[in-house]
Amino acid sequence: MHCSVMGREALEAAIENYRTGGKKKHELQGNVICTCFGVTDREIERVIRENDLTTVEQVTNYCKAGGGCGGCKGEIGKIVEKVQGEKVKLAPAAVPGRAGKLTNIQKIQMIQQTINEQIRPALRAHGGNIELIDVEGNKVIVAFRGMCAQCTLTEITMKDLVEAKLREFVADDLFVEEDEDPAGL
Numbered sequence: 001m002h003c004s005v006m007g008r009e010a011l012e013a014a015i016e017n018y019r020t021g022g023k024k025k026h027e028l029q030g031n032v033i034c035t036c037f038g039v040t041d042r043e044i045e046r047v048i049r050e051n052d053l054t055t056v057e058q059v060t061n062y063c064k065a066g067g068g069c070g071g072c073k074g075e076i077g078k079i080v081e082k083v084q085g086e087k088v089k090l091a092p093a094a095v096p097g098r099a100g101k102l103t104n105i106q107k108i109q110m111i112q113q114t115i116n117e118q119i120r121p122a123l124r125a126h127g128g129n130i131e132l133i134d135v136e137g138n139k140v141i142v143a144f145r146g147m148c149a150q151c152t153l154t155e156i157t158m159k160d161l162v163e164a165k166l167r168e169f170v171a172d173d174l175f176v177e178e179d180e181d182p183a184g185l
Contacts, residue, residue: 033075036068041079048083051125052118056080062125107170108135114169115142119162123148130162133179140166143179154178 030042047053047062056076060066066073102110112132123130128148133141142162144154151157163176 033079034065034068034072037064039063039065044076044079045083048080050121052122054080054084102171110170111135111140111166114165118165118169122161138171138173138175140174140176141179142176
């Protein structure tokens with residue numbers, strides 16, 4: 001499991017403790033799927049959607065479900081299929097105007113939508129973030145934030161995630177560069 005997942009769980013528990021003074025009993029919402037770790041179907045669906053997970057192993061890495069006795073892996077697999085099936089039904093509507101030539105405004109809007117829906121959730125899962133700085137023709141200029149700002153793998157992330165998703169959802173000829181002046185000076 002990623003440190004960011006454990007950190008998120010600790011933060012959620014601390015916020016709940018602050019709000020209630022630690023007196024409120026934590027109640028699970030949804031049906032418990034993984035009894036070893038007390039993970040519900042709602043939590044599994046949330047991590048699948050937020051992180052675009054496609055396998056039971058990925059779900060286990062994100063929320064521990066299936067990491068104990070393994071008896072719930074079949075049910076987790078069904079949830080993955082259900083959530084991914086919902087995505088497939090929604091996919092054609094997620095790429096409006098992809099077939100024709102885009103105006104500059106349409107291109108920028110689609111780039112921002114792709115960043116918000118496809119790229120940012122993956123980066124946030126690891127404590128990072130991304131900001132769209134500018135679009136110059138087919139060049140998309142971005143700045144990495146959070147943990148991604150200090151990461152040594154930003155070049156790989158930029159090509160394999162950011163550029164790949166923008167080419168998939170916006171235009172095949174886009175390329176991505178990192179902002180040379182991230183401080184805005």
